Amino acid sequence: MPSSTVECGTSFEPVISRLIESCALxxxxxxxxxxxxxxxxxxxxxxxxxxxxxxxxxxxxxxxxxxxxxxxxxxxxxxxxxxxxxxxxxxxxxxxxxxxxxxxxxxxxxxxxxxxxxxxxxxxxxxxxxxxxxxxxxxxxxxxxxxxxxxxxxxxxxxxxxxxxxxxxxxxxxxxxxxxxxxxxxxxxxxxxxxxxxxxxxxxxxxxxxxxxxxxxxxxxxxxxxxxxxxxxxxxxxxxxxxxxxxxxxxxxxxxxxSQQIAVYPATKHRRADVHESANQLEAMRIEAPTLKPEACNDDAVHLFNTLPSIHALAVVDSEGTPVALINRRSLMDQFALPYHRELFGKRACMQFANREPVSIERTASIETIATLLTDDEQHALSDGFIVVDDGKYVGLIAGASAVRAVTELRLEAARHANPLTFLPGNLPLGAHIARLIDSGVAFVACYADLDHFKPFNDRYGYWQGDAVLKAAADALSSACDPDGDFLGHIGGDDFLILFQSGDWYERISRAAGEFNEKVRGYYSTEDRAAGGIVGEDRFARQAFFDFVRMSIGGVAVRPGQLRAAAQLSKVASIAKQRAKRDTIGIVVIEFTGDGGID
CATH class of the missing domain: 3.20.20.450 (EAL domain)
Structure with a gap:
C-alpha cells in the first residue's frame, strides 16, 4: 500500500485519490x-x-x-x-x-x-x-x-x-x-x-x-x-x-x-428554585415598611408601630440607606408597657432597644438561603424576621412567620421527591416506579420495612442518635438492592419500601436485616447493652422494657399482571408488615392474589 505520510516541504503527496482509485477502502x-x-x-x-x-x-x-x-x-x-x-x-x-x-x-x-x-x-x-x-x-x-x-x-x-x-x-x-x-x-x-x-x-x-x-x-x-x-x-x-x-x-x-425486568431510573435531585423564581418568592413575602434614622427616638418607633399594626419590625438605616439595626415590635412594646418606661426612655435614641446585628438577605436570595439561616445560629430571625437589601441598600422586610411557612412548604415538596435525611426517593418517585411495574406486568416483590422499638430509643437517646439509626437502616437496605433492578424508597420516619426484581431477594433482605440488627446495638450505651434494652414509655404512657431496635420486613410477592393499582399494594404490604412485627424472625412474606386479597 502507498505511504500515507509522505511529505515534501509543506506539501503532501495526494494519498486519498490513490486510495480511492485502487479501491483500498x-x-x-x-x-x-x-x-x-x-x-x-x-x-x-x-x-x-x-x-x-x-x-x-x-x-x-x-x-x-x-x-x-x-x-x-x-x-x-x-x-x-x-x-x-x-x-x-x-x-x-x-x-x-x-x-x-x-x-x-x-x-x-x-x-x-x-x-x-x-x-x-x-x-x-x-x-x-x-x-x-x-x-x-x-x-x-x-x-x-x-x-x-x-x-x-x-x-x-x-x-x-x-x-x-x-x-x-x-x-x-x-x-x-x-x-x-x-x-x-x-x-x-x-x-x-x-x-x-x-x-x-x-x-x-x-x-x-x-x-x-x-x-x-x-x-x-x-x-x-x-x-x-x-x-x-x-x-x-x-x-x-x-x-x-x-x-x-x-x-x-x-x-x-x-427480559421483562424494568430499569430503575436514575434519581434526580429536587429542582432548586432558579434566580427568577427565588426573586418572585421573596417579592411575595417582602413588606414595604418605613424606616427610622439612628438619631430617631423611641417615641417615633412607638408611633409607627401604633399607626401600622401589621408591621412586625422597623429597620434603622443610615443616611446612605444601609441597614444598621432592627427594632422588634414585641420587644419594644413590652418595654414601654412597664411602669414609667415611656417617660424614662421615650425621648432616647431608638438604637437603645434595637438589634444591632440584624440578619439581611439580598433581594435575589433563594428560599434555601433563608432555610440555612433559620437552622444556623440566627434563631432570633424567627421573631425579628429579615431585612431585604438590594446591593446592600434597604428595600423591605420579611416576617419570620412568612419565612418559616415558605421554608416548610419547600421542605414538604422536596420530601415528596427525596427524603431529606437519607436522600432516598420519596413518595412521588416510589409511586411512579410502582406504576411502571404495574404497566409492564412484571413479577416483583414489595418489602415494607420499619424499625421496632424505634420511638423509645429516639426518646431515650435523642433525635441525633435516632437519625443515625435511620441512616444505618437506609445503608443496610441499600446494600440489599441491585441498583439496576431494585428500587428503594424512604416513605417517612422509620418506614422504607423496596421493590425487588432480583430473584434472590429473600437472601438479600435477610442479610440486610441481620446486619442492621447486629449493628444497631452499637448505638446503645454499655449499660443498656448489658441490660438487653431500655426502659421507656409505651403507647399508653406506661413504663415498659423495650428490646433493642429491630428491623421488621413484610414482603408481598406479586405475580405478573395481578396488580391493578398502587393502593392495593399499600394495603397488603401494611398487613405483611404487621405480621412481621409479631414474627420471631421479623420477616414475613405473603402472596398477593388477583382479586386484591392475600394467601
Missing part, C-alpha cells in the same frame, strides 16, 4: 437493532483505510481528505464501497443501510445522484453527519427532499452535539434521529443525561421521528433506553462492526431484550 457494518424484539433492521456502513496503516481509522482518513480538499470525493467513494458490499452480500434483503454523508455532499446533486443510483433507494438511509455546517437551511432542505423523492430516507446523526440541533430536527423532519453516544453511555447512573434523553423521546413522539440510541455498551444502559421508549439502538453490546452484516444479536443481548 474497506466497508464494515454495525447492526441497528429493534429493541421490542431484538431484530436487526439494518446496519450503519462504516469505512476503514488500509489495515495497519496510519489512515486505517476513519478519523485519520477524513482528516487527510480535508487536508487534500477531497472530503466529498472520499465520502462518495466510501458510500459506494458500503453500498456495493452491502447490497451484494446482505442476507436480509429487507435490511436498511445507513450511510454517512455531509451537508456538502448531500447538496452536491451529481454526487448524491451517483450514490443513489448504486442502491435500492428504499433500503437506503442518508445520515447527515454531525460535523456538517449548513450555510442555507432552505437550500439544504430542498436537497433532503430530493433524497426523499428518490425513495431513500433521511436521518440526523449524533443528535445533541456539534451541529445536530433541535432547530435542524424541526426544520428537516428526519425519519430517524440518532442520539449521540455521549448521552447514552452511562445514562443508567446519570440523571442529567436521563432527563435530556427523556425530553428527546417526547419531542420524537410529537414529531413522528424514530430515535436510534448510539453507543449502547452496558445492560443497564440498554434497559433505560428500552424503557424510555426508544425503538432502535446500536452499540458494542448489540454488535460490533464487521465486514459481514450480522443477521442477529448475540444471545446475551437477546436475553436482555427478552
Amino acid at each position: 474497506k466497508a464494515l457494518f454495525q447492526p441497528i437493532v429493534r429493541l421490542s424484539d431484538g431484530a436487526v433492521i439494518g446496519h450503519e456502513g462504516l469505512i476503514r483505510g488500509p489495515a495497519g496503516g496510519a489512515l486505517e481509522s476513519p478519523v485519520a482518513l477524513f482528516a487527510r481528505a480535508h487536508d487534500e480538499e477531497l472530503a466529498v470525493e472520499l465520502e462518495r467513494a466510501a458510500g459506494k464501497a458500503c453500498i456495493d458490499a452491502y447490497f451484494d452480500g446482505a442476507t436480509n434483503k429487507d435490511a436498511l443501510l445507513f450511510v454517512n454523508y455531509s451537508a456538502a455532499a448531500i447538496n452536491s446533486a451529481p454526487d448524491r445522484d451517483a450514490l443513489l443510483l448504486h442502491a435500492d433507494a428504499k433500503r437506503l438511509v442518508i445520515e447527515l453527519t454531525e460535523q456538517s455546517r449548513i450555510p442555507d437551511l432552505d437550500v439544504f432542505a430542498a436537497s433532503v427532499n430530493a433524497v426523499r423523492a428518490s425513495g431513500a430516507r433521511f436521518a440526523v446523526d449524533d443528535y445533541g452535539v456539534a451541529n445536530a440541533s433541535l432547530s435542524l430536527w424541526a426544520h428537516l423532519a428526519p425519519h430517524y434521529v440518532k442520539v449521540d453516544r455521549y448521552f447514552i453511555h452511562g445514562i443508567a447512573q446519570n440523571a442529567v443525561k436521563f432527563e435530556a434523553v427523556k425530553s428527546m423521546v417526547s419531542f420524537a413522539n410529537a414529531t413522528g421521528t424514530l430515535l436510534i440510541a448510539e453507543g449502547v455498551e452496558s445492560p443497564a444502559d440498554l434497559r433505560i433506553v428500552r424503557d424510555l421508549g426508544i425503538p432502535f439502538a446500536q452499540g458494542f453490546l448489540l454488535g460490533r462492526p464487521s465486514q459481514t452484516p450480522a443477521t442477529r444479536v448475540s444471545e446475551s443481548a437477546a436475553a436482555l431484550l427478552r
Whole structure:
C-alpha cells in the first residue's frame, strides 16, 4: 500500500485519490437493532483505510481528505464501497443501510445522484453527519427532499452535539434521529443525561421521528433506553462492526431484550428554585415598611408601630440607606408597657432597644438561603424576621412567620421527591416506579420495612442518635438492592419500601436485616447493652422494657399482571408488615392474589 505520510516541504503527496482509485477502502457494518424484539433492521456502513496503516481509522482518513480538499470525493467513494458490499452480500434483503454523508455532499446533486443510483433507494438511509455546517437551511432542505423523492430516507446523526440541533430536527423532519453516544453511555447512573434523553423521546413522539440510541455498551444502559421508549439502538453490546452484516444479536443481548425486568431510573435531585423564581418568592413575602434614622427616638418607633399594626419590625438605616439595626415590635412594646418606661426612655435614641446585628438577605436570595439561616445560629430571625437589601441598600422586610411557612412548604415538596435525611426517593418517585411495574406486568416483590422499638430509643437517646439509626437502616437496605433492578424508597420516619426484581431477594433482605440488627446495638450505651434494652414509655404512657431496635420486613410477592393499582399494594404490604412485627424472625412474606386479597 502507498505511504500515507509522505511529505515534501509543506506539501503532501495526494494519498486519498490513490486510495480511492485502487479501491483500498474497506466497508464494515454495525447492526441497528429493534429493541421490542431484538431484530436487526439494518446496519450503519462504516469505512476503514488500509489495515495497519496510519489512515486505517476513519478519523485519520477524513482528516487527510480535508487536508487534500477531497472530503466529498472520499465520502462518495466510501458510500459506494458500503453500498456495493452491502447490497451484494446482505442476507436480509429487507435490511436498511445507513450511510454517512455531509451537508456538502448531500447538496452536491451529481454526487448524491451517483450514490443513489448504486442502491435500492428504499433500503437506503442518508445520515447527515454531525460535523456538517449548513450555510442555507432552505437550500439544504430542498436537497433532503430530493433524497426523499428518490425513495431513500433521511436521518440526523449524533443528535445533541456539534451541529445536530433541535432547530435542524424541526426544520428537516428526519425519519430517524440518532442520539449521540455521549448521552447514552452511562445514562443508567446519570440523571442529567436521563432527563435530556427523556425530553428527546417526547419531542420524537410529537414529531413522528424514530430515535436510534448510539453507543449502547452496558445492560443497564440498554434497559433505560428500552424503557424510555426508544425503538432502535446500536452499540458494542448489540454488535460490533464487521465486514459481514450480522443477521442477529448475540444471545446475551437477546436475553436482555427478552427480559421483562424494568430499569430503575436514575434519581434526580429536587429542582432548586432558579434566580427568577427565588426573586418572585421573596417579592411575595417582602413588606414595604418605613424606616427610622439612628438619631430617631423611641417615641417615633412607638408611633409607627401604633399607626401600622401589621408591621412586625422597623429597620434603622443610615443616611446612605444601609441597614444598621432592627427594632422588634414585641420587644419594644413590652418595654414601654412597664411602669414609667415611656417617660424614662421615650425621648432616647431608638438604637437603645434595637438589634444591632440584624440578619439581611439580598433581594435575589433563594428560599434555601433563608432555610440555612433559620437552622444556623440566627434563631432570633424567627421573631425579628429579615431585612431585604438590594446591593446592600434597604428595600423591605420579611416576617419570620412568612419565612418559616415558605421554608416548610419547600421542605414538604422536596420530601415528596427525596427524603431529606437519607436522600432516598420519596413518595412521588416510589409511586411512579410502582406504576411502571404495574404497566409492564412484571413479577416483583414489595418489602415494607420499619424499625421496632424505634420511638423509645429516639426518646431515650435523642433525635441525633435516632437519625443515625435511620441512616444505618437506609445503608443496610441499600446494600440489599441491585441498583439496576431494585428500587428503594424512604416513605417517612422509620418506614422504607423496596421493590425487588432480583430473584434472590429473600437472601438479600435477610442479610440486610441481620446486619442492621447486629449493628444497631452499637448505638446503645454499655449499660443498656448489658441490660438487653431500655426502659421507656409505651403507647399508653406506661413504663415498659423495650428490646433493642429491630428491623421488621413484610414482603408481598406479586405475580405478573395481578396488580391493578398502587393502593392495593399499600394495603397488603401494611398487613405483611404487621405480621412481621409479631414474627420471631421479623420477616414475613405473603402472596398477593388477583382479586386484591392475600394467601
